Amino acid sequence: MKSIKLFFRIFFGAIILAPILAWLIWLFSPKRKLVIAIIDKTELNKNGQERISLDWILNYEKFTKTRTKLYNAGDDYYGFDPKKNGRYRLKGLENFTNDQIEQLSEISDATFFTDTYGVYNNEWDGHIKMDERSVKIYGGMSSQDMAYLEKMKARKKLILAEFNDIGSPTSSEIRSQFETLFGVHWTGWVARYFENLDTSQNKEIPRWLIKNYLQQHGNKWPFHKGGIGFVNQNDQIEILGSETDLTNPVPQIRTFKYGQEKFNLPHFIKYSYWLDIMTYNDSINHAISAYEIHTTRKGAKILQQNNIPDKFAAVIMHNQKDYKFYYFCGDFTDNPIKHRSSYFKGIPFISPLFYDVSNPNERKSFFWQYYRPMVTKILDDYYKELHSRNSKKQIIQNQ
Structure with missing residues (x-):
């Protein structure tokens, strides 16, 4: 007893x-100064959901904006800054002079464009239906953003960007500049998995998506279970239903050997959120991972008729030493995780307790198994490179 x-x-x-x-x-882990200019134009409140995964890693790994100060998730970014009582402040690079952009590129070690989709009236005003399209308040990549990116590239700084940075509402002119600068191209298509396409049950399906599909497909909506919706920049809608068009309803990310070895990524993992279909210049870039859409013959025919590939890049990496660039072809930084867990060292080892991989719609496993190890490795390696470079400079100066 x-x-x-x-x-x-x-x-x-x-x-x-x-x-x-x-x-x-x-608490007693050493701090590491790494100045990152974070761009987030889709911040509706102070919880930083659109960049929460990056903020989690910066806090957990003790990357700091100064020698002593950790990043503040609610303030340390450029973009849309919500205030109380329906007020807001625009603190993006659009307000910067050329000299200020030059200075920012000089003091920044890296930049991460986490979201440029922006904020719209239907999101800011609770009286307007959230699932209807409305007038933009702020958003899209700007000419000042491009000027900053050009200077960061010229200085060989680390640049990370992801889903929708060059999609709507970014202008075609700015998009073309970005594509030329980094050797990537948006096909005009975005897509997302929906666990339930029954419009009477799932109120999260955007009304504009339903409306456009009905108008374009004889006013028929033959979907009762899950599936993948494809949206073109010209408002064309195509949907593959899990019952007739897909052998696996959820897009899968296959990581190639380099990504498995370099970033410790799983060979396969599901991805059930927004993504963009990108191509790239394979003479200067390569894909670390690729999406795979597993279709039936009927589903494959729908994709072929609309020039939509069933395999396309998930992460694009610049493969030469003249500059450092990654593009994440999905809304990777927006994950349903809690920032407070980043204060506990060792928590990744028990992360499987936080999610159920059998649920096709859960996204926490993507953060723990894919995003966290990849972004942590990118930042760790870059920090070590900068630290080594600065140490060599110090040795030369002391000689």
């Missing part, structure tokens, strides 16, 4: 002490 009581005391003591110990290890 005494041994049983002792066991439970030790067991419950460990449960209580483990989080405290994990927090103390995080």
Whole structure:
């Protein structure tokens, strides 16, 4: 009886002490200064959902904006800044002079364009239907953004961008400049998996998507389960239903050997959120991973008729040493995770407790198994490179 009581005391003591110990290890972990200019034009409140995965990594890994200050998720970014009582401030690079853009490119070690989709009246005003399209308040990549990116590239700084940075509402002129600068191309298509396409049950399906599909397909909506919706920039809609068009309803990401070895990524993982269909110049870039859409013959025919590939890049990486560039072909940084968990060292080891991989719609596993190891490795390697470069400069100056 005494041994049983002792066991439970030790067991419950460990449960209580483990989080405290994990927090103390995080607290006393060394800080690493890495100045990252984060661009987020789709911030509706102060929780930073559109860039939460990046903020999580910066906090967990103790990357700092100065020698002592950690990044503040609510303030340390450029873009749309929501205030109380329906007020907001526009603090994007659009307000920068050429000299200020030059200065920013000089002091920044890296930049991450996490989201430029922007903010619209239907999102900012709760009285307007959220799933209807409306007038833009702010958003899209700007000429000032491009000037900054050009200077960052010239300085060989790390540049990361992702889904929708060059999609709507970015102008075709700015998009073309970005594509030429980095050797990537948006096909005009975006896509997303929906667990339930029954319009009477799933109210998260955008009304504009339903309306356009009905208008373009004889006023018929033959979907009752899950599937993948494809949206073109000209408002063309195509849908592959899981019942007749897909052998696997959820897009899969296949990581090639380089990505598995370099970034410790899984060979396959599902991805159930927004993505853009991109191509790239393979003489200067290569794909770390690629999406795979598993179709039936009927589904393959629909894709072929609309020039939509069933395999296309998921992560594009510049493969030469003249500059550093990654493009994530999906809304990778927006994941349903909690920022507070980033204060506990070792938490990735128990991350499988936080999600159910059997659920096709869950997205937490993508963060823990794919996004976190990849972005952490990118930032770790870049920090070490900068630190080594600065150390060599210091040695030369002291000689």
